[in-house]
Amino acid sequence: MSRPLPPIDADTRPFWTAAAAGELLHQQCRSCGHTQFPPRRICVACGGDDVEWRRASGEGRIHSFTVVHRAPTDAFRSKVPYAIALVDMAEGFRMMMNVETDDLSALAIGAPIKVVFEPIGEGVALPQARLAR
Amino acid sequence: MSRSPIISGVGHTAVGKLEGSTAMGLHAEAARAALGDAGIEPKDVDAVLCAYSLAAPHLMLSSVFCEYFGIRPAYSAAIQAGGASACIMVMQAAALVKAGYARHVLVVCGDNRLSGMSRDGAVAALAEVGHPQFERPYGISVPAAYALVAQRYMHEFGVTPEQLAEVAVVHRRHAQRHPDAQMRKPITVADVMASKPIATPLRLLDCCLISDGGAAVIVSAPEARSDVRKRPIEILGAGQKNTHEHILAAPSLVDFGCRDAASQALGRAGVSLGDIDVAEIYDSFTITLVVELESIGFFGKGEAGPAIAAGALDLDGRLPCNTHGGLLSFGHSGAAGGLFHVVEAVRQLRGEAEARQVSGAELAFVHGDGGILSAHCSLVLGRA
Ligand SMILES: [Zn+2]
Numbered sequence: 001m002s003r004p005l006p007p008i009d010a011d012t013r014p015f016w017t018a019a020a021a022g023e024l025l026h027q028q029c030r031s032c033g034h035t036q037f038p039p040r041r042i043c044v045a046c047g048g049d050d051v052e053w054r055r056a057s058g059e060g061r062i063h064s065f066t067v068v069h070r071a072p073t074d075a076f077r078s079k080v081p082y083a084i085a086l087v088d089m090a091e092g093f094r095m096m097m098n099v100e101t102d103d104l105s106a107l108a109i110g111a112p113i114k115v116v117f118e119p120i121g122e123g124v125a126l127p128q129a130r131l132a133r
Numbered sequence: 134m135s136r137s138p139i140i141s142g143v144g145h146t147a148v149g150k151l152e153g154s155t156a157m158g159l160h161a162e163a164a165r166a167a168l169g170d171a172g173i174e175p176k177d178v179d180a181v182l183c184a185y186s187l188a189a190p191h192l193m194l195s196s197v198f199c200e201y202f203g204i205r206p207a208y209s210a211a212i213q214a215g216g217a218s219a220c221i222m223v224m225q226a227a228a229l230v231k232a233g234y235a236r237h238v239l240v241v242c243g244d245n246r247l248s249g250m251s252r253d254g255a256v257a258a259l260a261e262v263g264h265p266q267f268e269r270p271y272g273i274s275v276p277a278a279y280a281l282v283a284q285r286y287m288h289e290f291g292v293t294p295e296q297l298a299e300v301a302v303v304h305r306r307h308a309q310r311h312p313d314a315q316m317r318k319p320i321t322v323a324d325v326m327a328s329k330p331i332a333t334p335l336r337l338l339d340c341c342l343i344s345d346g347g348a349a350v351i352v353s354a355p356e357a358r359s360d361v362r363k364r365p366i367e368i369l370g371a372g373q374k375n376t377h378e379h380i381l382a383a384p385s386l387v388d389f390g391c392r393d394a395a396s397q398a399l400g401r402a403g404v405s406l407g408d409i410d411v412a413e414i415y416d417s418f419t420i421t422l423v424v425e426l427e428s429i430g431f432f433g434k435g436e437a438g439p440a441i442a443a444g445a446l447d448l449d450g451r452l453p454c455n456t457h458g459g460l461l462s463f464g465h466s467g468a469a470g471g472l473f474h475v476v477e478a479v480r481q482l483r484g485e486a487e488a489r490q491v492s493g494a495e496l497a498f499v500h501g502d503g504g505i506l507s508a509h510c511s512l513v514l515g516r517a
Contacts, residue, residue, distance in 0.1 A: 006266035038267045038381070064288070064386055066280035067333040068272060072260035073253075076272040084271050084332075086281055086381065096268050096381050109288045126270050 003075055005121045012039050014053050020125045024056040024115050026093050037093035058115035060089040060129070065099065065107050083107055087129055097129040106131060135355060138227040139365035139517065141237070142171025142351035143476040148464035149315040150247050151345040156189035157201040159243030159347030163469070164202060167349035172362035173237060178351075180208035180235035182226055184218040184242045184468030187258045188249035198241065208235055215262070215503025216415050217373075218242070219348075219471030220510035224371035226352035236354045242468035243347025255343050262504060264379040276340055276418065278380040278505040280332035283420035285386040287334065289434075292423060294334050296438025298325035300419035301338045301461055303446045308458025310489040315344055315464040339419040344464035348472035350479070358517075366479045369404070369496075370513040372397025380505040388428055391500060394509035395429040398498075402513035406430055409513075410494040411481045412452055413474035415502045416459040425500060426454075429511075453491045456481060471501040475512070482516045 008016045018025045026037050030052055034045035042049050065085040071077045083099040085107070099107060100116070113129035120126045144166025146159050160183070168175060181204070183195035191197050195209040208229065214221050219242060226238035246255045256274065263273040286292055302322055308314035320338060328337035351361075358365050374390030374397070377383045399405060412431070416422040426437045431452055432445075446454040457463045457477040460470045478497035480486045486494075499512040 003270050003272070004265075006270055008266070012266055038264065064281045064285035066277050066284055066335075067330075068274065068277050068280075069330040069332065070256070070274065070276065072272060072274035072277075073257045079272065082272060084273060084277055084281070086386070094381060096264075096271050096273065098271050109285065120270065 003120045003126070005124055011041055015039050016124060019117060019127055020123050022117050024058050024127055025053045026056050026089070026091060027051045028054045035092045037095060054091070056089055056091050060087040060113050062099070062107065062109055062111045062113060063088045063094065064109060067104050067107070085129055087113055095127065097127055099129045099131060101131050135367060135517065137355060137367040137369055138230045139353050139355065139358060139367055140350050140479050140514065141353040141357070141361040141363065141365055142167040142173070143479045144170050145348040145469070145473060145476055146243065146346050148313055148344050148346035148466065151245065152248055154245040154248060154345045156186040156244050156249065157198060159245060159345065160198050160241050161202050163243055163347035163349040164239055164241045167239070167351050170363060171351045173351065173360055175202065175204050177237050177360070178204055178239045179206050180226070180229050180238040181206045182222045182238060182240045183211045184222065185211065185213045186244045187246045187255060187467060188244055214508045216417055216471050217501040217503035217508040217510045218468040219475055220499060220501035220512050221373065223350065223352060223368065223475060223512055224373065224510055227368045227371060230352060230354040236357050238352040239349060240352060240472070241347070241349040242472050244467040244469060245345040246466060247343050247345045249345070252343060264381055268379055268381055274332065276335055277332040279418045279420055280335045281380055282386050282424065282506065283334050286420060286424060289387050291435050292438050294326065295322055296442060297334070297339055297419040297423065298322040299438065299442045300422055301325045303441060304416065304455055304459045304461040306447065307456050307489060308462035311457045311463060314458045314462055315342055316462045335418055335420065341417045341460035341465040341470070342462070344466045346464050346466035346469050348469040348476055350472065350475055364483050365517040366482050367515045367517045368512060369515045370398040370400065370402030371511065372401065373510045375508045378504055378507050383505065389424060389506040390509040391425045391502060391506070391511070392428045392430065394511040395500065398511035398513050402515070404496060404513060408496050409452065409498045410496050411456060411478065411491045412454040412498045413478045414454060414500045415471060415474065416455055416461050419461070421502065421506070424506065425502065429500070448489060448491055456486060456489045456491060474499050474501070478514050482514060
């Protein structure tokens with residue numbers, strides 16, 4: 001079984017379209033400069049709606065992580081053990097990603113990662129983290 | 134006479150794997166027990182609050198219950214805030230009686246999520262709390278989300294897996310004194326450490342149970358004291374704080390809304406943390422309780438672990454806590470799991486807790502957390 005596909009909606013379509021093309025986007029408010037993720041129609045800081053899409057570097061650091069041994073659904077049973085991390089991106093927003101690594105013991109808080117894209121369905125690619133060297 | 138709303142009746146069903154149980158049947162059984170405890174009739178109930186059921190989900194659970202139970206209350210609503218539901222329902226019930234909308238509010242929860250659905254089914258249903266686009270494609274589960282908190286918390290404050298294991302051990306010790314607890318076999322730190330990993334650093338025995346069961350409480354108006362037969366327990370203060378839903382969006386992984394919820398509840402009750410005689414605090418995972426105890430301020434950051442190992446949460450400890458065994462050992466059947474904490478607090482304050490009675494318990498603190506430490510609600514209850 002494959003991963004559940006994200007139920008893409010009007011708020012997030014530009015993000016997923018860019019991801020499929022290998023680009024990581026986030027949002028920034030033109031009025032107050034606030035950076036936000038997940039994408040939404042309004043600025044969560046000032047309440048305005050002048051929010052623009054920005055390209056992110058794809059570089060970040062692990063804020064926390066876990067290695068999952070008990071899969072939540074059938075789709076993930078063949079993947080255990082797998083790592084999930086909360087990653088603080090260089091531009092100041094936080095994402096959840098799996099960390100692709102052959103050595104789960106190398107995971108550490110503060111470790112630098114680089115985003116790569118995993119195709120998970122027709123025209124859908126999931127941002128994933130790879131431990132940077 | 135005090136103007137505080139009171140808890141006039143409490144009850145729960147058996148807890149564990151209850152073959153042949155149904156979500157509504159458990160609601161009804163718990164409701165009957167609480168009404169009997171208060172000494173009032175179903176017709177005396179003029180408001181009903183229900184929560185949610187995984188095994189029998191419905192858009193209007195409270196209406197479904199009222200029809201099943203055969204009552205036609207003036208007010209009925211369902212509250213869905215995960216593990217915070219029970220405390221929020223009590224807070225809401227107190228507000229209803231204070232506003233004059235009701236005299237007796239029946240707060241009732243139950244679910245047959247152990248016998249009524251597969252363990253995999255329950256785990257999968259709970260995983261749906263993950264963000265559908267930005268968490269679930271990564272295989273997030275509720276334990277994994279709490280594990281992200283645990284890993285960061287350990288990193289910042291030096292909490293060890295052995296200290297988390299001590300939390301599980303003390304809950305089992307408490308549960309041994311409760312005849313209705315689901316898990317009463319003693320465990321050791323070594324047992325916890327040897328249990329299978331779920332999401333590092335959390336192991337199986339760091340996680341709450343999955344149970345069938347139901348619980349109910351009756352919240353009554355101050356002037357309704359004469360209607361009921363048990364010693365009234367006053368709802369002295371209640372407070373809430375909501376900071377996020379998904380762990381991805383939590384403002385911090387080490388400091389949560391429980392602090393504000395608790396300080397509101399304590400402030401409204403006019404008491405301080407040091408006045409609390411017994412605490413019943415949400416323990417979905419061992420880390421949950423450590424984070425809450427420290428965020429609320431019962432212990433300093435990084436201090437709860439060593440204190441718990443030294444007996445701080447035991448009956449004769451500094452803060453007797455989760456004296457029924459909590460979600461980790463008494464049982465966890467959804468919203469009823471949080472209501473078990475309320476029921477236990479009331480029994481402690483009435484002096485009805487038998488082998489697990491905290492001597493001289495006059496003031497209790499109850500706390501529920503829903504989501505991934507997302508929604509928080511605290512109650513301060515006192516002997517009238
Ligand atoms: Zn803004």
